[in-house]
Amino acid sequence: MDTNALLRQLPKVDALLERDDIAALENTMPRALLVEAVREAIDATRADLLAGRGGDASVDAVAARAIEGAALKARRSLRRVINATGIVVHTNLGRSLLATEAIAAVDEVAAGYSTLEYDVDSGERGSRHTHVESLICRLTGAEAAMAVNNNAAAVVLAIAALSRGKQAIVSRGELVEIGGSFRVPDVMAESGAVMVDVGTTNKTHLRDYENAIRPETGLLLKVHTSNYRVVGFTEAVALAELVELGARHGVPVMEDQGSGVLVDLREFGLPHEPTVAEAVATGADVVTCSGDKLLGGPQAGIIAGRYHVIAALKKHPLARAFRLDKMTLAALEATLRLYLDPARAVAEIPTLAMLAATREQMAEKAAALAEALRSACGDAVAAELADDVSRAGGGALPMADIPTVVVAVTPRDVSVQVLEQRLRMGEPHVIARIADGRLMLDPRTLLDGEIEAVASALRRALEG
Structure with a gap:
């Protein structure tokens, strides 16, 4: 089908807004933002077609694009992340x-x-x-x-x-x-x-x-x-x-x-x-x-x-x-x-509790995290315990190496860089660090209940 024919297939704004899956979003976000997301989806698809990048001009495809855009517009800018870095007072992640x-x-x-x-x-x-x-x-x-x-x-x-x-x-x-x-x-x-x-x-x-x-x-x-x-x-x-x-x-x-x-x-x-x-x-x-x-x-x-x-x-x-x-x-x-x-x-006080936690406590928590990762991801990753150091962060205790035990993750089918990015960009965002070619997850800064959340996030990241 030629480009002009595809362009003529593009749905109208009103038609998309009347779809049940898009109309339902009005209950969760302002209508003005929803209309904006629909228009942007149509415009983006049109731009792809005109530039020769291909693109699906069907109603379902453009609607899916609009729903994805609407979700981004409805999402708060300041939101929760899971801190798996081991940096307790992480300035960029909200400090204490x-x-x-x-x-x-x-x-x-x-x-x-x-x-x-x-x-x-x-x-x-x-x-x-x-x-x-x-x-x-x-x-x-x-x-x-x-x-x-x-x-x-x-x-x-x-x-x-x-x-x-x-x-x-x-x-x-x-x-x-x-x-x-x-x-x-x-x-x-x-x-x-x-x-x-x-x-x-x-x-x-x-x-x-x-x-x-x-x-x-x-x-x-x-x-x-x-x-x-x-x-x-x-x-x-x-x-x-x-x-x-x-x-x-x-x-x-x-x-x-x-x-x-x-x-x-x-x-x-x-x-x-x-x-x-x-x-x-x-x-x-x-x-x-x-x-x-x-x-x-x-x-x-x-x-x-x-x-x-x-x-x-x-x-x-x-x-x-x-x-x-x-x-x-x-x-x-x-x-x-x-x-x-x-x-x-x-x-x-979470900051004091994290700083005071012993290596032995971290070893126990790391073992539980590793087991959860293996259970969720099977042989798609190797999850090994390793001695490491946590940091106080927040411009404090610069010389303090706080003994910890981390879970070092090696993915089988994707690079560790891709895995880190997918975890960081996922929902919830999981912030980790890379060292020695492996993804390091430090349990010191994981809260109660976050071990299973990290395991689920890792499984989704591996699936792409």
Whole structure:
């Protein structure tokens, strides 16, 4: 059949919309998007025919194309994936998972009105800071606290309130860059401070800070290099030394801890990370950290410190721009409450539970995953257990090799690259990694019930 004849076969938009299989989609998506999908299917088929690429102009074929397009249009952009990478705080996959109690708290305040800025005792307007301040103070020993929408905002706010128009002294070895090419010097510039970097990349001494102090110095800033380490011939000034120096010269001291920790990670066999409580006890005037990394809560920036410093931050104009919404506050409060019982926090906060899981536990989980894969896929794959390492992720614990046991998958009839792509593009999306020519599935980051989902996804990926 010639091209013109095929073009004349193309169905009309109205005819496709009247088909039962397409009309039924109006119950699941806006009609405007459905009409758009139908028109695009017709246009795409027409373009294929005109370009000589072939194409089926029958009503059924174009309808199938429209249904496929409609499904893509109806699909949310932000959706669930299965993380089989073993990277616990995976920035690209949403960082920390919320505890069940945090999810319930979000659901409660999202579905109804709340005490966000209302004091039920007085019947008057309240402050949204009250929902987490006392918890942060109790967990860290700080005099006062507040939370903003992320740690970058916390740093900007603190520097702006303490050092706008003044000098802020920081070690050159601590001029970190975080994800998305955001750099400490840029953040300081936006805060209105005049950055004075002292020392060298690998060595900074106390005298470097002291020699740089001037009457116009407004802040001594220490940045914890949570996402990298400089090793070898190095030296850094301890926070306690900076606090003593700041006290002698009347200059406040701030520490940006980055990922942020409320418990001693050495209990889980991980390297020590400075906790907020340790920095507060050492005498830092203000400490900032993230809420959604090692802490295991929602995206937030936690600020703890001296009463007069936090009071100044609360009154700063940027505080309103950086404030948390009710759902984030609900999740953060619920997460912090779990920390009141450290054992419960480790058991119920997914980030801590994953980090604390032992190699032996991972070996058992990997064996169950391998068995599920073999059962679902038969001899289409070889699924073998292998020792490997998981990562904390989220710009934290860069030197920590967390022992794990993975399932190394070798497909029989497709390349491992094709298999990885099919898993990634499937529903649900399964995100894995390739190493040594095999597909690695790390059970550390698989949730309850996801083993069977991964097995089913692998079977579909092998089928193409």
